[in-house]
Amino acid sequence: MTNVQHRAYNINDLRELAKRRLPRGVFDFIDRGTEDDVALANNLERYQRIKLRPCHLVDVSNRNLQRTVFGHQQSMPLIIGPTGVADILWYEGELSLAKAATRAGIPFTLSTSSTTPLEKIFDATNGTMWMQTYLWEQRELSYAVIERAREAGVETLMLTVDTAVMPNREFNARNGFTNPFRLTPRMTRDIAVHPRWLFGVMGRYMLNGGVPRYANYPDGMGGKITGAPVRLANAASVTWRDVEVLRERWPRKLLVKGLLSAQDAVTAQQHGVDGVVLSNHGGRNLDSAMAPIDLLPEFRAALSKSTTLIVDSGIRRGSDVVKAIALGADAVIIGKAALYGLGAGGEAGVSHALSVFRDEIDRTLALVGRCSFDEVDASLIAASPR
Secondary structure (H helix, E strand, C coil), X not given: CCCHHHCCCCHHHHHHHHHHHCCHXXXXXXXXXXXXXXXXXXXXXXXXXXXXXCCCCCCCCCCECCEEECCEEECCCEEECCCCCHHHCCCCHHHHHHHHHHHHCCCEEECCCCCCCHHHHHHHCCCCCEEEECCCCXXXXXXXXXXXXXXXXXXXXXXXXXXXXXXXXXXXXXXXXXXXXXXXXXXXXXXXXXXHHHXXXXXXXXXXXXXXXXXXXXXXXXXXXXXXXXXXXXXXXXXXXXXXXXXXXXXXXXXXXXXXXXXXXXXXXXXXXXXXXXXXXXXXXXXXXXXXXXXXXXXXXXXXXXXXXXXCCXXXXXXXXXXHHHCCCCEEEECXXXXXXXXXXXXXXXXXXXXXXXXXXXXXXXXXXXXXXXXXXXXXXXXXXX
């Protein structure tokens, strides 16, 4: 196994290692945004523009990175978000993500479009797994997945609402990385020059039961990842009435993910959700979408303190996490950063990515004169995110 901790000093180093190891179609799928990658680039740039105002001559010898989210104490305010088809980056990649997150003391969120049974992930996380869901045109099919998660013991459900239609990811079509997969001459050549991935991932699947299947779709949907599922995104007809119904059906913690309007966040709160995720889907849906970090203070001001506010999209450094908490987030979600670690070195790579975040968060807190996130607020921000 690649000794990633001696080759990667930050998340971008893990990205480069993953880029070398993975076929281009696979790497672009996790790395790119949509259309011209405008939103993706803007997500990163907006964090870089935010500057911190340190306080010195403060005793920071005893620092604590812990954060309580939904009543559970986490080792740091980080959550691994839902990312479909992680299993094609590494053999049993979803399980690797889940195990690394659990060992690090943070939640892992399983995507509905996953190829590992949710019960297996739940057991691997000692019950700390979160579950992501979409709503399909046939709502009863979605409810079947949700009921399965409830019966397994999942406590937190995350409804993604920002994908009413499939986004325009032209690069996937060029690479042949479509749904279903299309083995083009270009992809065939690319796979041939990445033997570690070919034999270490797909080869192992072929020796152990064949191509991965969508494991959590109801009967009649999904099948192999090389086949065409009925629907992978939200139905275009989803409305607030569906949130009401879901709130009635799901008695535990409920999050709505993908909001970029503070008014929508307030409406979600009025519909009884326990938290919202401020997100532009990592820049992967609407290429002209604003960066979520720019809207964070507005969201925090609009929501009650009892509503958990989480942000994602563009987080690559521990300092980004500190900035997000200072601007009002209760926690942050990472997606690409964890996948870079997975693509570079499997479970060890994910663990290393989380260690990088932990070290950078700890170092940032010390350098700005804070001992814990209880001391992090807007006074730390020296320049407006706008």
